[in-house]
Amino acid sequence: MTPVVEKVLLAEPRGFCAGVEMAIKALTWMTRVFPPPVYCYHQIVHNAAVVAAFEAAGVIFVDDPAAVPYGAPLMLSAHGSAPEVVQVTRRRGAVVVDAVCPLVTKVHHEVRRAAGAGYDILYVGHAGHDEAVGTMAEAPEAVTLVDPEAGLGQFAPSDPERVALLAQTTLGLHEWDGVLQAARERFPGLWTARRSDLCYATTNRQEAVRVLARLTDLVLVVGSANSSNTRALVRAARASGVAARRIDGPGAIDPAWLAGAKVVGVTAGASAPEGAVRRVVEALAPNTVEAVAVAAEEEYFPPPPQLRALLLCLQAAVEGGCGARAPGRPGPLDDDRRWAASEALGLLGAG
């Protein structure tokens, strides 16, 4: 018999962040404007269901820019790309739209600025993650990767007075704090971003999961295995003393986890669709569902500039040539703020 869950507490905020919203909507536009295939360098976001929906719509995901045929429409993923990848793809693609999240771009700028000022840079992140690879490629000669679990190790800068500490945006807050403290003790002149590189979505979702941990017997985190912020949510919940599991959807729930779990917390990584959360709650079939809100998010990132230019050109052409658009007449992006990525996925038959 499946154990009875009395109550589900839903974390707020959870799921899609502003960067993921922007990237999903941008790639949806690409599938509407161009006949398939549209190419995308790296998974647009790290979620298996989202990637599968785009593949069904004719998107081909590649990990090698050389796999993109010359002249093919191409999007670069939300995680940010190495400078040489951007250059190569611009030479190969007819239309290249870079859907990098602005908060990742900020860290790319910090790497360039610190390297240009002669700093040795410690970058706290996960080896091989798309965001870490793209960010470190801004100044590979100046950057040393620090695994958040392993710490600073034997790192020896050429000048201990010129050390910078930067980070992947999706780290666990408790892991970042540990490395920051150790680095400040070892390098008193340490330079780091005024507010850490961990983005608002990462910190808000982790704060919410820490509150859930105090109120629940088990926390389920909806998101894919390659999603860094999803895994960080699981670690944050466990570090707060509650059992926690990552699941892609309701099919991954093991009834044995629910034995004795009267109150279950549910949250979702920044790339997990709300539809998956809804299906998980339905599968748990609790007597009551309550929201636990720790922050309201108003962040919005407009579409990438290359996509805005493309759509405005198309609109002008459709309306009879450049300059034909009447001022004040609605354009295709004028409602973008109100258009949700979940609706975009709905157009693809997913969500």
Ligand code: SF4
């Ligand atoms: S998790 Fe943060 S850095 Fe990553 S896409 Fe979302 S807002 Fe941007």
